[in-house]
Amino acid sequence: MSRTGFQLPLLPGRSPSEPPDTQDRTRALEAKGASEQVGARVRRLFGGSFHLRHVDAGSCNACESELKALANPYYDLHRLGIFIEPSPRHADGLIVTGPITLPMREPLLRTYEAMPEPRLVIAVGTCACTGGIFAGSELVAGPLERLLPVDVYIPGCPPSPLTLLHGLLLALGRVEEARR
């Protein structure tokens, strides 16, 4: 199996790896300390039952397809006591997909605001974790960690259902973290 390879310069104007907005980053990290305590409390308070609210903040819908796949008989999310909630009012965790497009920034923050505390934030997919291929674009407000304190990162484009399971269980403290 050989892959067709390229050696290509990117077009000028796109310098690799720009540092994220430092001010936003600091704010997110400050909030993070609190959110880790909150995360521990979620695990204590909710035990086996974990209710999630999903917000699509500009994904390509592959992440949605994989999240939906979690409900199919192969993965059966419910057996783990994890449920997708229609209302953020009843949710313990927020799953965010996509690089956070500008119009979705406000609705995303409102959703977070509408959730009761304690609450977890889970970034699903490369786009939500780092912006993915859209990182640095003027049309996105992300990545998610700029806006909200992220508790769990689930990378992948899209993350496979097993990766998602690993991430959700990690949020509940029921599996080990990846070691590398």
Added chain:
Amino acid sequence: MTGILLPAILGLDVVAIAIALGVRPPLGRRVALGLLAIGGILAATLGGFVLAGSGGPGFVLDTGLPTGALHVSVDPLGALFLILAGLLTAAAAVYADGYLAHTDAGVVRAHVAVFALLVAAIVSVLVAADGVAFLFAWEVLAWSAYLAVILDIDDPRVGRAAFLMLAVSELGTAALLAAFVVLGANGFTFPAMIARGEALDEPVRSLVFWALVLGFGAKAGIMPLQLWLPEAHPAAPSHVSALLSAIIVELGLYGIVRFAFAALPTPEIWWGPALTALGAVTAAVAILWALLQNDIKRVLAYSTIENVGLIVAALGLSETFRAAGLAVLAALALVAALYHVSTHAFGKGVLFLAAGSVDHGTGTRDLDRLGGLTRPMPVTSVAMLLGVLSVAAIAPFAGFLSEWMILETFLQSPAVPLLGSRLVLVAAGAVLALTAATAVLAFARLFATGFVGRPRSRGAHDAVEAPRSMRFGMALLLGPLLAIGVLPALALPLVDRAAAGVVGPSVAMQLIPPLFGNAGPYAALVAIGGATFRGLLPGNGLVIIPAPGLSTIVSPTYLVLFEAGFVVLTALGVRAIRRLGRDRRAPAWGGGMSWRHPAAQYTATAYANPLRLIFAALFRSKALLSVPDPAASGGSGALEYEQQAPPPLERELYAPLLRSVSWFADKFKVLQSGDTNAYVGYILLVVVLIVLLRVL
């Protein structure tokens, strides 16, 4: 004592008319209305004395008319209605002071005078003790009601509505006249009429019964004679509407009990079921239409028809039991009916007065243009809420117990031996249960879309609370409304005394168990209830057992205590929980955006629309929609949407009736040739016919 009260009341009313006409407003208005209010209180007092056991006053006025002297007296049945009419009159009179404050002086004079005349007519109807006096008062009532409605002459539709009311009323009077002529063959005093009624044979007896039902039903709005009611009641000024809906309509029921029931003591077996069926259909149809109305007063008017239907159904049940020889059950049904009359009178009175306040404070009665009134109009909103809870029969408010008693009495229908009657009663009971549920929907809709939420129009946004006198008028009715609901043990013996003697024995002791009596598993509660209030209440306790031998019991008083307990516990629980964690307020969830626009609230139309779709065939309803071209208004044009649901039977019965009447008139025109010879010929023909009838 009671002997002075009656002339005093009528005298006050007459003086009020004179002052209203003679003295300039605002003084004339205020004094006249004050006198009416005092008269009302006196009337209620008189009624109370009579029900409490004092002998009723009695007069005979020899007028020299060929029909004999006019008799006036107050018996327990009339006394019950006197209490209702008196309290409502007092409230409406106080309310009217504020309501009419900004009306043109000339109109106010006429208004107050006609209002006083109306009140006098009501009292006269209730104290009339012979057929002639009764019919006379009845006619004065009809005409004064007509005048009271048309005084608001700005609107041609009002004139049409009032005329319709008068026409139906006159139709009813014609039927009454026919019945009275038959019953009054041996004189028009009530005992004479009763004696005559006992002696009648079939089919005249049935004809008389149904003529009376038709005659009084026209006033009460029994189907198919209900068409005028939802037109005329909303058209009148609100204090008049309150009297129309809460008292005058119920005078029709009073007439049925007084004449059709009392004068014909041995009913045919089919009268009762037929009456019940009529009542059930009336109630069910009316409440469905109530659900579709957007005008608050129309909702209330249709609800009045519904309640009349409910009461008529109970009356029919009473007749059924009486025909079957079940005197106790018959009395129970009648007590239930009269109790519902009382609760409905207070509830509907409050609601109409509150509706008037809304109209006064916002300039509209359209539910789709109201909303958000609880903050600017707190008193009106509370009055409306309590009225709604009562009329929608929510425990423990007044309407609940009366409606529950009616339904409980329906459960006794297996006692009726005839299978056909039983089937009718069972079906009617089911229809009435559905009606009760729909009523909750209709009134939830009324309050939810009209009062809470955000204002949907400028008028609702700038709403102002009603002036003091209007608030006081509403508050005056809330007291008795709450009292008879929460303390039925106080009210039921009075109702029972009014009903006793009409169709059967007194049943108060069956309804309210004697202190420390056998109350089955609830004996302890009954005992505690009785002991707690011993000496404070005239009744025997707080617990009602609706029917003899039945294990179902209810106590609104206990319900109040328990519900209050729940509220307190919940509040304490919430406080305790709040202390546990941090409290954080977040805006309402709107799908990730903030929707604070009043147009995003459910409207009254939308609330009722699913039901309209389900019953589309019955409503014969149409919806017209026009979506504006977005280009015309930048894509933000307002949608035009309108629903049409013609009143029940308008197309099915009245339109063809009118057509056939015109058709017949057209055909009979040839008879009216204007030729003298032709008329002489007609006379001859009639004479020949009479002679032939005599001979045969």
Added chain:
Amino acid sequence: MLHPDADPARVRGHSRGGGATSFSRIEPLAGAIPVSATAELELEGLAIAEWPDRVRRQTHRESVMFADLFGTADPDGGVSLTLLLSLPDGGRWLALRDRIEAESTYPSLVAGGFPAAEWYEREMLGSLGIHPVGHPHPESLLRGAALASADMARFAPLPAGGHVVDFPLGPVRSGIVESGHYGIRTVGEEIVDLRLQLGFKHRGVEQMLAAVAWPLAPRVAERISGTDGVAHSMAAAGALERLLGVDVPLRARQLRSLFGELERLYNHAGYQADLCGATGLAVAQAQFDILKEQILRLAARIAGHRYLFGTIVVGGVADDLDDAALNDVRDTVRPVRDAFEALIDLVATSSSHQDRLQTTGRLTLEEATRYAVVGPVARASGLAVDARRDHPYAAYDALRPTLHVVDGGDAAARSQVRLEEGLASADLVLDLVEELRESAPLPALPSPASRTLPGDTVGFGWAEGARGTELHWVETDRAGAIGRYRVRSASFACWQAFARCVPGDNILTDFPIIEQSFGLSFAGSDR
């Protein structure tokens, strides 16, 4: 075809900015793409106002389908308007182009006889500021930054007035769904009006496709709409191949068709699962989900990615499939196919399911034609369009897939079309496996990735995804860099028809069913 006597291999040049530069005719790729499938460009001397008339005169009017309308901002400040039409009967595309000044007006094509241009013109109004004169709803289609900076009041429900209730839904809606806003207006149960607000997911994929090194374009195109990844990357690769004049070997084309059909198959299974979920048929939902998952797992085994990302590259495919992989495909798809067939019968006779679908969300043939919808939505309304048949690409010239056209236009018809197409896709996959066994292995061709793009050239590619035809259009500037990359996704073509077929006979509880029955992607539409 505009000039029957003209040499199809040459299209006259187009004046741009100053000196006449020549647009190279999109060269037929010898032996790879049939000649008839290439675009014809009428690039000179035809004002926009004349387009409708010209099209009417020189084509069979009824067989012309609106495909795309977009503007290209020229460096000197002008805007080139391109109208792309499909002529299915001859298997040809037709492109018309004219140039106007920026911020100026032009006669609306909606008024001129192309009603489907409605959203396209509103999109240009927002992005380029050119005003269509005579357009029925001349407001810009807000997206991305414009949507974010727009006053919130704009999305607050409009005062419906009187009895009508505004029922705002979204952009964050319940369940795992994409973000979009529906401004539903209801009077209780009945939906009387629907205002769609898309564009919440606009992430500038077109700009990105233009900025990124061109061999990576298929990688970006996959992420326009993840569940249409193969179709989009195939369209992108096709556009660049035509621009470069690259020939794609037969086996690579067969593999592309194989991946395309696998994608259609899992989409159709997933679509049925969602639709059954909307009507509460839980077992059926699980059954279809199982089929979808089986195909996704197959894809992970044979191509390394569950959504087949990375399989299509310019010039061919990333990896060949060996016999073991082909056997795996056959052994997986055959039982899926049989299960699908069994489920078709079960679904068709599930009355609780069918009752909810029939007469729900009806899109008439007239409306479908009017808005030039594509894909299964069009075929369910009786409109026989399918790029695989009308404009064969990949290996479809030999495969000749059958069209499944139904008349109903309601949710039941859309479900039926997708059921039949799912089965047909499975059959095509099995056929392709047999053909791939016999075809020559993928030749070791030099990768075109090192080549530079020719200057002032247009490339155009398309593919039929599960939601319909995806169109990619690439223009290079004089230096050979991509000056304009245009994507017309199938979802964009269908959304405006969706907005029209909801109000009317439908009630609120029909809404999720109509939404699922269209099965459109917000991501594809918003780009």
Added chain:
Amino acid sequence: MQLTWLWRGLRTGVLTTRYPRRPERMPDGWRGTAVLQRDQCVVEGAPPSCVTVCLPRALSVEETGGDRRLRLDHAACIACGLCVAACPRGALSISNEFELAASSRARLISEHRPKGDRAA
């Protein structure tokens, strides 16, 4: 009808994964994430082609102790595999590892550190 569905549902049997109680694995060819053998590559000169070919810019060059080494951000990696083909030294590969989630960004970054220090 409903019975047919019931029968069909029951006949399907149990397909559900037992993860996390029992380990799962993705197919061999599945691209989970790129893996960087940090020791095998010291960058000299301009950014190498593996960096420029990476769409999400998951690969970058950073200076640690005088060395210029590659840094791989797994949170940004879309596992397209282009860098693997671009790498002449075999320092990059694609793994089918799927347990990729982490509770901090730092845990998802592979960078050059002195030997023995594996704390995240």
